[in-house]
Amino acid sequence: MSNVLVCIKRVPDLGGEITLTPDGLGVDDSALGHTVSPHEECAVELAIQVAKDTDGQATVLTLGSSDAVEQLRHALALGCTGAVLVEADASAYGPADVAAAIADVVRAHEAAGTTYDLVLLGNDASDTGDFQVGIRLSYLLDRPVVAGVSTLSVDGDRVVARGGAPDGGTEIFEVPLPAVLTVMEGGIEPRYPSIPGRMKAKKVQIEEVAPSGTPAGAGRVRLKLPPVQPSQVEVLGEGPEAAGAVVDLLEKLGVVR
Amino acid sequence: MSAVLVLVETDGGGATEVSRETLTFVRGLGLDVHALVVGDGPPGLVDQLGAYGVTTVHHADGDAFTSYAAAAWAAAVVAAAGDATVVTAAGTPRGNEVLAHVACRLGVTMAANVVEVESVSPLSVSRQVLGGSALEEMRLEDAVAVFSVAGHACDPAEAESHATPVVHPLDVSVPEADLRARVVRTEPGEPDESGGLKSARVVVGAGRGAGGPDGFADLLELTELLGGSLGVSRVVTSLGWRPHHEQVGQTGSRVAPDLYVACGISGAIQHWAGMSSSKTILAINTDPDAPMVTKAHYAVIGDLHEIVPAVNEELRRRSAG
Ligand SMILES: Cc1cc2nc3c(=O)[nH]c(=O)nc-3n(C[C@H](O)[C@H](O)[C@H](O)COP(=O)(O)OP(=O)(O)OC[C@H]3O[C@@H](n4cnc5c(N)ncnc54)[C@H](O)[C@@H]3O)c2cc1C
Numbered sequence: 001m002s003n004v005l006v007c008i009k010r011v012p013d014l015g016g017e018i019t020l021t022p023d024g025l026g027v028d029d030s031a032l033g034h035t036v037s038p039h040e041e042c043a044v045e046l047a048i049q050v051a052k053d054t055d056g057q058a059t060v061l062t063l064g065s066s067d068a069v070e071q072l073r074h075a076l077a078l079g080c081t082g083a084v085l086v087e088a089d090a091s092a093y094g095p096a097d098v099a100a101a102i103a104d105v106v107r108a109h110e111a112a113g114t115t116y117d118l119v120l121l122g123n124d125a126s127d128t129g130d131f132q133v134g135i136r137l138s139y140l141l142d143r144p145v146v147a148g149v150s151t152l153s154v155d156g157d158r159v160v161a162r163g164g165a166p167d168g169g170t171e172i173f174e175v176p177l178p179a180v181l182t183v184m185e186g187g188i189e190p191r192y193p194s195i196p197g198r199m200k201a202k203k204v205q206i207e208e209v210a211p212s213g214t215p216a217g218a219g220r221v222r223l224k225l226p227p228v229q230p231s232q233v234e235v236l237g238e239g240p241e242a243a244g245a246v247v248d249l250l251e252k253l254g255v256v257r
Numbered sequence: 258m259s260a261v262l263v264l265v266e267t268d269g270g271g272a273t274e275v276s277r278e279t280l281t282f283v284r285g286l287g288l289d290v291h292a293l294v295v296g297d298g299p300p301g302l303v304d305q306l307g308a309y310g311v312t313t314v315h316h317a318d319g320d321a322f323t324s325y326a327a328a329a330w331a332a333a334v335v336a337a338a339g340d341a342t343v344v345t346a347a348g349t350p351r352g353n354e355v356l357a358h359v360a361c362r363l364g365v366t367m368a369a370n371v372v373e374v375e376s377v378s379p380l381s382v383s384r385q386v387l388g389g390s391a392l393e394e395m396r397l398e399d400a401v402a403v404f405s406v407a408g409h410a411c412d413p414a415e416a417e418s419h420a421t422p423v424v425h426p427l428d429v430s431v432p433e434a435d436l437r438a439r440v441v442r443t444e445p446g447e448p449d450e451s452g453g454l455k456s457a458r459v460v461v462g463a464g465r466g467a468g469g470p471d472g473f474a475d476l477l478e479l480t481e482l483l484g485g486s487l488g489v490s491r492v493v494t495s496l497g498w499r500p501h502h503e504q505v506g507q508t509g510s511r512v513a514p515d516l517y518v519a520c521g522i523s524g525a526i527q528h529w530a531g532m533s534s535s536k537t538i539l540a541i542n543t544d545p546d547a548p549m550v551t552k553a554h555y556a557v558i559g560d561l562h563e564i565v566p567a568v569n570e571e572l573r574r575r576s577a578g
């Protein structure tokens with residue numbers, strides 16, 4: 001039996017353009033929907049698969065505002081069976097703070113009788129892109145960590161994890177449990193929620209935790225956007241009649257063989 | 258003079274291009290440049306590093322380094338750092354991973370994917386966030402600054418005066434705990450998997466507008482006629498129409514071809530992050546207001562299933578004639 005804790009972060013689902021808040025410290029997400037990173041979607045999928053294959057439980061965790069319950073419920077609808085909200089302003093938390101808050105939950109659950117053989121995270125959060133929460137967590141828990149895992153399987157007291165190698169091949173790790181793994185999109189197809197799954201998710205009681213201590217923060221001074229370029233598009237035409245103009249352009253660019 | 262230590266990644270040809278970019282980038286700090294090489298380096302590496310201004314090459318070798326273990330590499334970095342005030346690597350998966358371990362060991366902050374140093378004292382950097390669509394200015398106030406340098410933050414360039422580096426074999430004792438997560442086996446990749454995509458001169462991009470798994474025949478023919486590679490949006494991979502290794506964007510490949518032909522792609526910023534460095538962008542889209550169209554250099558408005566076959570036919574006609 002392997003229990004898995006999977007960590008996700010609520011982020012704005014950005015469309016074609018980004019607007020900053022007036023203080024320049026964040027993205028104005030007031031008019032945007034929210035989601036989690038594709039890496040984390042894959043981590044959730046792997047957590048559900050491992051729990052199912054080993055008769056364990058998959059628990060989803062996020063540190064964020066109460067709005068992040070939306071992302072927790074989504075993960076529950078997919079097949080996670082427990083959810084933890086560490087209620088805090090995520091933007092005040094640097095990666096070391098987030099790792100410490102996750103470690104606190106792991107330890108508290110352990111004290112209460114639930115141990116996690118695996119903690120799964122995304123390789124990098126899609127907003128702050130710090131590339132480190134999972135690794136920091138592994139140091140706090142003194143567990144081995146593999147970053148950038150695309151598929152995994154639990155085999156007794158070990159986990160076999162596969163990820164990309166610098167030369168384009170695959171690297172295979174065999175790591176003793178308990179372990180921390182950070183997941184990268186590409187190895188598996190995340191499932192979609194079913195209607196019974198959604199019904200079940202509504203009934204799950206979400207554990208709410210208050211973070212201990214004050215976060216050190218992320219050292220952010222401000223965000224900057226690249227200057228907006230006025231559109232300079234040259235429309236070559238409409239429909240198939242434009243084919244001649246397109247090939248003229250391809251020839252001009254020297255890309256026709 | 259205090260030093261900056263660069264963890265150098267190598268391939269058959271020497272230091273990788275991104276590592277050479279990082280060496281070039283850190284010379285701007287005005288510190289003595291030291292490099293760390295782990296495992297067997299290719300021949301000529303030390304001279305090459307000297308040409309990039311490296312004065313000391315630390316070399317970690319031995320049983321702990323015969324296969325990759327991030328924690329063991331981090332132990333080597335910490336051993337090589339000595340009294341360096343800056344520790345860096347290229348912002349590759351491996352570079353970011355090892356530096357995160359290093360930051361934990363040194364008890365300091367780490368900044369991923371830096372593109373600019375805003376001020377040296379106190380140290381403040383700008384780094385890529387939101388997949389490269391925005392920059393974050395960030396303070397690094399610890400005694401040792403740990404950061405990775407984003408790919409393409411600068412062009413690789415040799416130093417004005419070449420150095421003759423001192424080679425310093427490192428004696429690193431790697432505890433068993435640092436080898437718990439270690440590569441036990443590798444498998445070679447498929448030769449055409451994304452390798453071709455990343456270096457292609459022409460990328461034909463395809464999005465939801467392709468319409469379904471059977472909607473790619475004309476797009477593949479155009480790719481073939483232009484000797485390019487097919488790249489796709491995340492909608493296409495997550496619907497299972499095409500494999501993930503063809504995905505372009507924040508969580509896929511980053512491409513910088515001479516020409517990117519974006520067919521039926523709306524131009525979400527996460528896709529844009531992967532192809533905005535293309536020299537020329539041609540959008541084919543039914544929607545004249547799609548961000549991909551307004552941001553492109555050239556556009557054709559209409560159904561790609563009519564336009565692409567007409568372009569293919571015109572290409573064939575002209576090459577025959
Ligand atoms: C954290 C995060 C990371 C992400 N990473 C990536 C990534 O790496 N890569 C990526 O691509 N996306 C990524 N996404 C998803 C991204 O936000 C968009 O959802 C995705 O890029 C949209 O794909 P699309 O343009 O194919 O589809 P849509 O946005 O649905 O656009 C389809 C376009 O096709 C046009 N069209 C429709 N029919 C036709 C036709 N017959 N002929 C011509 N045009 C037609 C439409 O006008 C429209 O502009 C990520 C999202 C998140 C939140």
Ligand SMILES: Nc1ncnc2c1ncn2[C@@H]1O[C@H](COP(=O)(O)O)[C@@H](O)[C@H]1O
Pocket residue numbers: 007008009037039040061062063064090095098120121122123124125126128129130131132133134
């Ligand atoms: N606020 C958060 N709540 C839960 N998990 C988080 C949070 N921030 C980061 N993570 C996890 O840590 C991973 C790496 O984040 P980062 O190191 O910030 O790039 C993410 O993909 C998440 O899985």
